[in-house]
Amino acid sequence: MNIAKILKVKEMRRCIGCFSCMTSCAVVNRHNHSLAKSAIKIITSGGLSGSMAAVVCAGCTGVRACAEACPTGALADREGGGVTLLPERCTGCRKCVAACALGAVHFDSTTNKPIICKHCGVCTQFCTHGCLEMEEA
């Protein structure tokens, strides 16, 4: 049986800020070198001596705020958690961006569509510090 998995942000205290997760997400999922295309964003919180944080879809189950906010039904519930973008329905209104309390819906100004984490797990393969993991939903 194929159990759906979702991306879990685990141990950000171990994060070294290498951005390999962002690079691999942008490269594999968007065929792009720009980190702006990555569905996961690594940010410094608290400055030089502070720690790193990952801003990425948490894989909501139940009502997904982003999907609820979408006026055209372009975000479909993904099995196991999170949402799937149906690009042909998306008008680029950015309501999903505003709706997610984590700020985890990033926006691609080139395609004028949101960048939605697919929970594909590529980023976890390039994180050598165990910060990111795939978990069974």
Add this chain to the structure above:
Amino acid sequence: MLYENTITVLYVDLSSRTTRVEKRADLNDYFGGVGVAAKLFEENMKPELEPLDEQQPVVFAIGALGASIYPAINKTAAMFVSPLTGELGESYVGGRLALALCMAGYDAVVLTGKYSYPCYLSITGQGVEHKDARPLWGMLSEEVWRAIHDNETPRGNRSIMRIGPAGENKVAYASVNVDNYRHFGRLGLGAVLGSKNVKAITVTGDRNIPIPSDSFKEYFKVYRSIFDKITGTDIMKKYRGLGTAAYVLSLNAMDAFPTNNLTSGHFESVEAISAEAFAEKNLVRKMACAGCPVDCIHVGQFRRQFKNTGYEYEVVNTNYDYELVFALGSFLGLKTTDEILMLIDAVEETGMDAMSSGVALGWATEAFQKGLLSTGETLVPLAFGDTENYVKAVWYIAGAANEFYSLLGRGCYHAAQVYGGQDFAMTMAKNEMSGYHTGYGILVGSVVGARHSHLCNGGYELDRDHEQLTSQEMVEGLLKEEKERCMTNSMIICLFSRRVYDRPTIIAAGRAVGFDLDDAFLTRIGQRIFQTKMRIRDKLGFDLKQVQLPRRFFETPGLHGVLKEKVAKEMIDLYAALVAEEMKGSGSAG
């Protein structure tokens, strides 16, 4: 620029606040990185003017393969006229700068002129802004970082470089701090920016760089194989584990660990300042540069009681590396990790090169001991191991506290010209020495290297890996490596990963993103860049024959015993002859 077959150069004149962008296909002959920087620098430098004249340029350049497209290819080169040596200033930095420049869409930036009052330059993909930095003037490095970080909302990847008080006061070895604990360290870029009234530069970008569909598969395959080589093999293990500080014990065992102003190559209290000691007592986290999975940046922590208080402490985090442990540790006789971190913190906050600061203070300490200096000059007595006074002295240098400290801020070569003690002012062609007393390789290599750095040609590796080389073998080895590093620095591959990026790997990486690389091309590029740097060096008036080496190098035994001045001189002459030979072909090299 990646996939575009042209080099995009941003020119900014700070005096007139004018900007232009040029796409220069002709610069492809120099590939990228240090090649493009050298060419742009050669075009814009003014050999007849002083190093800190406002017309002198500062050039920044990223590598030919962009930045962070492959693991550990993520550095930026800077070129300027060094106020320390009066010659070619060349320095490299990691962090996020190259990534930000790449994402902003610039391969190189040329700054000329001078702001009429302190400003900071904000570079984005949309252009530049000149922002008032008068409130930031006088601030320490981390304060500036925080002010800018918190007040500007970036769009995309951002890098922040800034100078501390030392740069404002034009200390000849003032550094530029970049992002988290990375620096344009050597040769005084901080003073150059200070002289231009540039307190900081931010670079932000989020350009779209699609990977061409026909190259995606090959690119990702090569990316993954390099990533696996870096993370899955032992090649870079030492940088991940204890970090470069692991050299402390190994160099000490070779009698090559400069101690107490190089009166010895062996430090008695070495265990207490080893990488192991730092790891056990102080290491709190490790970090990486953007696009590199190796966490080589080691951050140590110490706590310090507030002055004259009860149980009140501040916690300080700062970065340590081998070079810092040598220059601000053994070289000054500091015996604990906490004390070394405390001194590193002072150097970091004031914004100075750690090696030059430590070596200059080493000279001052011995000159004080020998009675060449008194507290009339030094303000506090200087003694090996006296951390508290060293911390004060660092602030005196950065603040140019009196005539003596202003002079010490020009480098210990200059200070010794006035106060004496040239025999133990430990410079190599006016640049303060690095932490390797390994033999002729490092000594001659640093003197002949285009920027007198231990990184020009890896001389210490020749010393370490060979029992005894003839003078001819040594200089040939140095020249070969210097040219090879000119080549790798055209992509600006991090030096730590040089064993990962052998030529076949470089060729595969380049081809996967559309560069038709082969061995002959790489050799030619290395040669052309080397020749360009030699031309610059000649125009700036450097003459190998004029170099005076302090006698101490030939008194203190190192890895291969006591060195002979005669042999060093012979090697320098041989090298000069090799370069002359090399330059004969420079007109036709293509």
